[in-house]
Amino acid sequence: MDDNDTPVRGSDNMVSQPSQNANSYDIIDIGGSKLRDYLLAALQRDFLNKKDPEVPYVSDIFTSSDEGLELWSTITSLPTWYQTREEIDLLRRWGPDIAKHVRPGTSLVDLGSGDVKKITPLLECLEAQEFGVTYYCVDLSRASIAHGLETLSARRYRHITLVGLWGTFDAAKLYLDQIASPRFLASLGAEIGNDTFDSARADLASWAAKMRPGDQLLLGLDGTRDKTKIWKSYHHSDVHRFIRTGMASVNATLPSPWFRDEDWVLDGEIRTYPEEFSHRFFFTALRPVSCPEAGVSFSPGDRFECCESHRKTPAEMRVIFKACGLNEIQFWKSPVGDMYEYLLVLQDEP
Ligand SMILES: C[S@@+](CC[C@H](N)C(=O)[O-])C[C@H]1O[C@@H](n2cnc3c(N)ncnc32)[C@H](O)[C@@H]1O
Numbered sequence: 001m002d003d004n005d006t007p008v009r010g011s012d013n014m015v016s017q018p019s020q021n022a023n024s025y026d027i028i029d030i031g032g033s034k035l036r037d038y039l040l041a042a043l044q045r046d047f048l049n050k051k052d053p054e055v056p057y058v059s060d061i062f063t064s065s066d067e068g069l070e071l072w073s074t075i076t077s078l079p080t081w082y083q084t085r086e087e088i089d090l091l092r093r094w095g096p097d098i099a100k101h102v103r104p105g106t107s108l109v110d111l112g113s114g115d116v117k118k119i120t121p122l123l124e125c126l127e128a129q130e131f132g133v134t135y136y137c138v139d140l141s142r143a144s145i146a147h148g149l150e151t152l153s154a155r156r157y158r159h160i161t162l163v164g165l166w167g168t169f170d171a172a173k174l175y176l177d178q179i180a181s182p183r184f185l186a187s188l189g190a191e192i193g194n195d196t197f198d199s200a201r202a203d204l205a206s207w208a209a210k211m212r213p214g215d216q217l218l219l220g221l222d223g224t225r226d227k228t229k230i231w232k233s234y235h236h237s238d239v240h241r242f243i244r245t246g247m248a249s250v251n252a253t254l255p256s257p258w259f260r261d262e263d264w265v266l267d268g269e270i271r272t273y274p275e276e277f278s279h280r281f282f283f284t285a286l287r288p289v290s291c292p293e294a295g296v297s298f299s300p301g302d303r304f305e306c307c308e309s310h311r312k313t314p315a316e317m318r319v320i321f322k323a324c325g326l327n328e329i330q331f332w333k334s335p336v337g338d339m340y341e342y343l344l345v346l347q348d349e350p
Pocket residue numbers: 060061064069072084111112113114115116117118138139140141144167168169170187188189190191
C-alpha cells in the first residue's frame with residue numbers, strides 16, 4: 001500500500017512536479033495518508049471475528065499496493081483479460097457520444113483511476129471539444145495517481161486541468177461537496193455497483209445521495225455471462241499472483257504477519273443463483289493457521305473469500321437504478337463484448 005510519509009506542503013495539498021513542458025497538477029491528500037486505519041477497519045468489518053456460518057472476506061482494496069498495481073498493468077494486457085480490452089474498445093467507439101454529455105466547466109471525477117488507460121480515450125474526446133474541464137482522479141494509491149497524472153500531463157492538454165485526490169471513495173464522496181461545478185462521476189472497470197443486488201443498490205444509492213441536479217454518473221459494468229471466458233480471465237498465474245499480493249498487504253496491516261503462501265491454496269468459483277451471477281476467489285487452509293497477535297485462527301479446510309465480482313444484465317441494472325433514485329439517460333455496449341457504460345442522472349431530472 002502506498003502509505004508513505006511524503007511531507008505535505010501547504011495544508012493538505014501536495015504539489016507534484018511534472019516534467020518540463022507538460023501540464024502541471026496537484027495531488028490533494030483527502031485521507032490517503034491515513035490509509036492503514038481504513039484498511040484495518042475493513043478487516044475488522046469483513047474478516048476478523050466472523051461467526052459461523054459467515055465466511056471471512058478480504059476486500060480487493062488490499063491489492064492496491066505498489067506491487068499489486070504494477071502486476072495489474074500486466075494483467076490488463078493479457079489476451080484472456082477481456083475486461084479492460086472490451087471497455088477500452090467501448091470508450092474508443094462511443095467516447096465522442098459520451099463526451100457530448102459533458103458541459104463546459106464540468107468536473108470529471110474518475111473513481112479508482114488506476115493506470116488511466118481507460119479514461120484516456122474519453123479525455124481525448126473532451127479535449128477535442130475545446131472547452132475547460134477539470135479531471136479529478138481518485139485512488140487509494142498515491143503512486144498510481146502520480147504515475148497516471150504524469151502520463152496525462154505529457155499529453156499537454158490545453159483544456160483539461162489535472163488534479164489527483166489521494167484517498168478512498170468514502171473520502172471522495174465528502175470531497176464532492178467542495179466542487180461547485182457540475183460533477184460527472186466516472187466509475188470505469190466496475191469500481192462501484194459491482195455487488196449483490198442489495199449491496200449494489202445501497203452503494204449506488206449512497207452516490208445518488210451526493211449528486212445534485214445536473215450531475216451525471218457514468219457507470220461501467222461487465223454483463224458477460226460466458227462462464228469459460230470469465231474463468232479463463234481470472235485463473236491465469238499472473239492474476240493469482242496479484243490476488244496473493246493482496247495478502248501481503250493484509251499481513252502489513254495487522255499487528256503480526258500470519259499469512260504464508262505455502263499454507264493456503266487459491267481457487268475460485270462462479271455462482272449462479274437466481275439473483276446473482278458472480279465470481280469470487282477463495283483461499284483454503286492446508287494446515288492449522290493460528291496467530292493470536294493478528295486475531296486469526298483457521299483449521300485445515302477452513303476458507304476465506306476475496307475479490308468478489310458480479311455480472312448483471314442491463315435489465316437487472318435497471319431495477320437497481322430505479323430502486324436507488326437514478327434514471328438511465330443512455331447506455332452504450334462494447335462493440336466486442338458485453339461490457340456496458342450506463343449514463344445516470346437523478347430521477348425526475350428533465
Ligand atoms: C483494478 S484497478 C482499475 C482501474 C480503472 N478504473 C480501470 O478500470 O482500469 C482499481 C483501482 O481503484 C482503486 N481503488 C479500489 N478501491 C478503492 C477505494 N475504495 N477508494 C479509492 N480507490 C480505490 C485501486 O487503488 C486501483 O487503482
